[in-house]
Amino acid sequence: MSDTPILETRDLTKQFGALTANDRISFSVSAGEIRGIIGPNGSGKTTFFNSLTGFYQPDGGTVLFDGTDVTGWKPFRIARRGMGRTFQIVSPFKNMTVRQNLKAVHTPDDLDDKEARIDEILEFLEIDHIAENKARGMSGGQQKLLELGRILMLDPSCILLDEPTAGVNPALEKRIMGHIRALNEQGTTFVIIEHDMSVMRAVADSVTVLDQGQNIVEGPFDEVKDDPRVREAYLGRHADDEGVPI
Amino acid sequence: MSADMEPDRLVARDIVTGYDEHEVLHGVSIESHDGVTCIFGPNGSGKSTLMKTLNGVVPLWSGSLHYGDVDITDAPPEEIVPTGIATLPQGGGVFGTLTVEENLRIGGFTVSDQAVVEERIEDVLEAFPDLREKLDTNARSLSGGQQMMVSLGRAMMTGADTYLLDEPSAGLSPALVDDAFDLVRTLVDRGAQIVLIEQNVTAALRLADYVYILAEGTLQFEGPPSELSDESELMELYLGL
Amino acid sequence: MSAERTDESGQRGLRARVDAFTAREDAWKWTFGAAVVLLALLPLGLNSFWTRIALGALMWVGLAQSWNMIGGYAGYLDFGHGAYFGVGGFVTGIVMVKLSLPFIPGLLLAGVAGAALAYVIGVPTLRLKGSYFAIATWAFAEAMKQLALILGITGGTFGMSLPTAASSFGIPIPGGLSETFFYYVMAALSLGTVLLSYLVLEHSEFGYRVQAVRDDENAAESLGIDTTRVKRQVYVLSCVIAALFGSVYAYHITFIHPNDVLGSLITDQMVIMVLLGGLGTIYGPVVGGLTVFLLSRMSSLFLGSSTIYLPLIGVLIMLVVLFAPSGIVGLLNGQTSRADVKKNVHELADKFDLL
Numbered sequence: 001m002s003d004t005p006i007l008e009t010r011d012l013t014k015q016f017g018a019l020t021a022n023d024r025i026s027f028s029v030s031a032g033e034i035r036g037i038i039g040p041n042g043s044g045k046t047t048f049f050n051s052l053t054g055f056y057q058p059d060g061g062t063v064l065f066d067g068t069d070v071t072g073w074k075p076f077r078i079a080r081r082g083m084g085r086t087f088q089i090v091s092p093f094k095n096m097t098v099r100q101n102l103k104a105v106h107t108p109d110d111l112d113d114k115e116a117r118i119d120e121i122l123e124f125l126e127i128d129h130i131a132e133n134k135a136r137g138m139s140g141g142q143q144k145l146l147e148l149g150r151i152l153m154l155d156p157s158c159i160l161l162d163e164p165t166a167g168v169n170p171a172l173e174k175r176i177m178g179h180i181r182a183l184n185e186q187g188t189t190f191v192i193i194e195h196d197m198s199v200m201r202a203v204a205d206s207v208t209v210l211d212q213g214q215n216i217v218e219g220p221f222d223e224v225k226d227d228p229r230v231r232e233a234y235l236g237r238h239a240d241d242e243g244v245p246i
Numbered sequence: 247m248s249a250d251m252e253p254d255r256l257v258a259r260d261i262v263t264g265y266d267e268h269e270v271l272h273g274v275s276i277e278s279h280d281g282v283t284c285i286f287g288p289n290g291s292g293k294s295t296l297m298k299t300l301n302g303v304v305p306l307w308s309g310s311l312h313y314g315d316v317d318i319t320d321a322p323p324e325e326i327v328p329t330g331i332a333t334l335p336q337g338g339g340v341f342g343t344l345t346v347e348e349n350l351r352i353g354g355f356t357v358s359d360q361a362v363v364e365e366r367i368e369d370v371l372e373a374f375p376d377l378r379e380k381l382d383t384n385a386r387s388l389s390g391g392q393q394m395m396v397s398l399g400r401a402m403m404t405g406a407d408t409y410l411l412d413e414p415s416a417g418l419s420p421a422l423v424d425d426a427f428d429l430v431r432t433l434v435d436r437g438a439q440i441v442l443i444e445q446n447v448t449a450a451l452r453l454a455d456y457v458y459i460l461a462e463g464t465l466q467f468e469g470p471p472s473e474l475s476d477e478s479e480l481m482e483l484y485l486g487l
Numbered sequence: 488m489s490a491e492r493t494d495e496s497g498q499r500g501l502r503a504r505v506d507a508f509t510a511r512e513d514a515w516k517w518t519f520g521a522a523v524v525l526l527a528l529l530p531l532g533l534n535s536f537w538t539r540i541a542l543g544a545l546m547w548v549g550l551a552q553s554w555n556m557i558g559g560y561a562g563y564l565d566f567g568h569g570a571y572f573g574v575g576g577f578v579t580g581i582v583m584v585k586l587s588l589p590f591i592p593g594l595l596l597a598g599v600a601g602a603a604l605a606y607v608i609g610v611p612t613l614r615l616k617g618s619y620f621a622i623a624t625w626a627f628a629e630a631m632k633q634l635a636l637i638l639g640i641t642g643g644t645f646g647m648s649l650p651t652a653a654s655s656f657g658i659p660i661p662g663g664l665s666e667t668f669f670y671y672v673m674a675a676l677s678l679g680t681v682l683l684s685y686l687v688l689e690h691s692e693f694g695y696r697v698q699a700v701r702d703d704e705n706a707a708e709s710l711g712i713d714t715t716r717v718k719r720q721v722y723v724l725s726c727v728i729a730a731l732f733g734s735v736y737a738y739h740i741t742f743i744h745p746n747d748v749l750g751s752l753i754t755d756q757m758v759i760m761v762l763l764g765g766l767g768t769i770y771g772p773v774v775g776g777l778t779v780f781l782l783s784r785m786s787s788l789f790l791g792s793s794t795i796y797l798p799l800i801g802v803l804i805m806l807v808v809l810f811a812p813s814g815i816v817g818l819l820n821g822q823t824s825r826a827d828v829k830k831n832v833h834e835l836a837d838k839f840d841l842l
Binding site: 053055074075076079080084085087091092093094095096100101103104105106107150151153154 | 696699703705707708711713767
């Protein structure tokens with residue numbers, strides 16, 4: 001892990017009318033890290049991903065990817081730069097085959113053999129046997145793997161995963177985690193939003209906690225989970241509580 | 247209600263259900279207890295799905311649901327209400343453009359005997375005296391706390407013995423949360439059973455007589471709140487660790 | 488792929504043989520080759536009247552195919568597409584009449600005008616989604632029609648006459664040959680459009696990107712696809728083709744009026760043909776185009792009314808949308824099976840407590 005952050009935000013803010021979904025979030029991830037993002041519902045996690053990847057135009061602050069200011073760039077440009085992301089609801093290109101799904105992805109101009117790369121990825125994810133199947137008929141699990149495969153076609157240096165294990169059976173969960181670790185060992189940085197805390201604890205190097213749009217605490221999972229601010233975020237506040245900073 | 251007769255219990259056994267192919271609850275069993283039964287869980291735990299299963303909105307894939315002797319496993323919501331269960335949706339569901347009295351009368355819509363309706367309105371006003379002078383006021387002009395009274399009162403009009411409450415503290419400021427829970431207590435004092443799902447564990451623990459903690463679709467804990475004094479353990483259970 | 492379908496409910500015989508054929512890599516070449524030969528020889532066996540009908544059918548298949556590019560493959564339901572047909576016609580007319588140029592420059596300028604206009608209209612409208620895009624493009628088409636009705640250069644409410652093929656070539660050409668000439672032009676344009684669709688939209692990376700935009704625009708964007716550019720490119724392509732057809736049509740029919748060539752019926756017919764045939768498929772516009780066009784001509788001939796086919800088509804559309812959403816092609820290639828149709832019928836009947 002190097003010192004220069006691969007992904008950094010400074011006071012990133014996003015508002016929707018009166019609601020401040022992301023409130024001056026400052027955050028930085030080192031290359032090669034697996035960073036988790038947790039927080040109760042409505043804390044602004046997905047909004048944060050959207051602001052990082054250009055789907056939302058931030059109202060304030062900056063996003064730096066690999067040293068470049070990418071604040072407000074269009075999503076496809078950020079993707080081409082090497083930051084891939086998934087969406088909470090898995091959505092393959094239903095009317096195309098698995099292979100065509102991968103072929104549609106933009107690849108760097110210096111990629112000589114796109115077909116070979118596709119084959120490589122299909123093999124790595126162990127979905128080569130369904131390469132010619134239409135994405136429409138695939139099981140939820142296969143769709144998740146296809147989604148990962150599509151992102152890998154971008155050859156990203158950083159991948160943002162939004163609830164990768166949602167709705168996934170234990171066997172598939174293990175497989176996905178295995179792939180994440182393997183890719184991480186090759187140097188890919190991951191930022192993962194998760195609700196499944198056992199997954200988070202097992203895979204994340206450290207964790208950032210968001211609550212009500214703010215970055216409230218960061219650190220290793222076990223430390224963070226015992227932090228009173230995190231406890232309060234998840235378990236709620238009580239008007240009588242003493243000594244709880246608001 | 248006097249304590250010589252065991253009240254009807256809402257009993258859910260081994261509930262497995264979900265949406266489309268996605269299983270959300272993996273065999274959950276809960277039961278209503280005297281007073282307030284709280285169901286806690288983070289988002290994604292399946293607690294909203296559980297609530298919807300209890301009031302008949304989401305069908306079960308397997309398992310059973312009984313209220314007293316009555317099997318309500320496959321019953322749609324309109325068949326569950328007459329058995330004595332009333333549901334309060336998140337936000338209360340109060341009809342803002344109607345007066346307090348109109349709201350209460352709508353609650354008594356299924357009651358055919360007019361005398362019973364009048365009796366119950368009187369009951370509600372006894373429980374929540376603040377409403378007496380607001381009977382002709384449009385519900386939306388009421389304070390948050392008073393709206394909750396209308397919501398609870400309207401549910402009382404069905405003559406229910408068991409109330410299912412969906413996150414009554416949602417959207418309320420910390421000070422109001424206490425008031426809201428005090429109102430829930432009022433219902434309990436009049437003999438009702440309450441099953442309540444809540445996000446705000448800290449506040450609701452003070453109200454609870456029995457607790458279930460749900461995470462990732464399975465029960466992590468059940469028991470009286472006294473067994474949850476260790477905050478660290480509570481956090482672990484809540485996060486499903 | 489064919490293996491699944493031959494096993495499904497024991498379908499054998501014709502279906503299996505069709506599937507086996509379509510699964511072949513070179514099936515397309517054989518089909519296309521056969522079509523070229525057939526269409527080349529067809530006029531030899533037809534009189535002038537039937538040649539004209541064939542010509543019309545070919546034009547509509549091509550127009551439907553062009554709409555299919557933006558509506559079916561890209562998923563942007565363009566309700567102003569017909570305007571480009573009219574624009575192509577009027578630009579050709581203006582070039583030939585006011586500038587006294589022959590047809591070919593007229594044709595080329597029609598294409599250029601179509602491209603330029605599509606670019607200008609596309610930039611703001613393609614930002615819109617779904618119904619908003621449909622309404623915006625519809626409004627644009629209406630505006631074009633009104634403009635043409637007012638402007639002197641397009642003949643205003645009197646329409647515009649173009650020089651006949653006979654007169655522009657300088658030598659008298661007997662009527663029959665004139666039909667045949669236009670038949671071959673339309674056939675070439677139509678076959679070219681289908682071939683283009685096949686190569687560009689079904690089997691190229693660009694085509695996959697277009698379909699990605701249709702299937703999930705956000706996901707496509709997150710995968711490095713410049714969706715704005717892709718949409719604009721396919722929109723311009725589809726509009727240029729419509730303009731070229733309009734150009735040939737104008738030259739053929741020699742008289743165009745805004746209410747005809749810029750009317751919404753042109754767009755409506757294109758849409759209906761593709762929906763009926765199968766949205767986003769290569770054969771859909773062919774099947775749908777032929778069906779609707781021939782139905783309209785037949786009803787003119789045998790039922791004496793040129794509009795009676797419209798309610799007929801309306802009913803067909805309803806049936807397709809309700810029970811077989813992938814159109815005729817979907818029924819034929821197994822995407823919508825008998826079981827699916829039954830399911831759709833039951834779902835609808837349930838909603839109205841009919842069964």
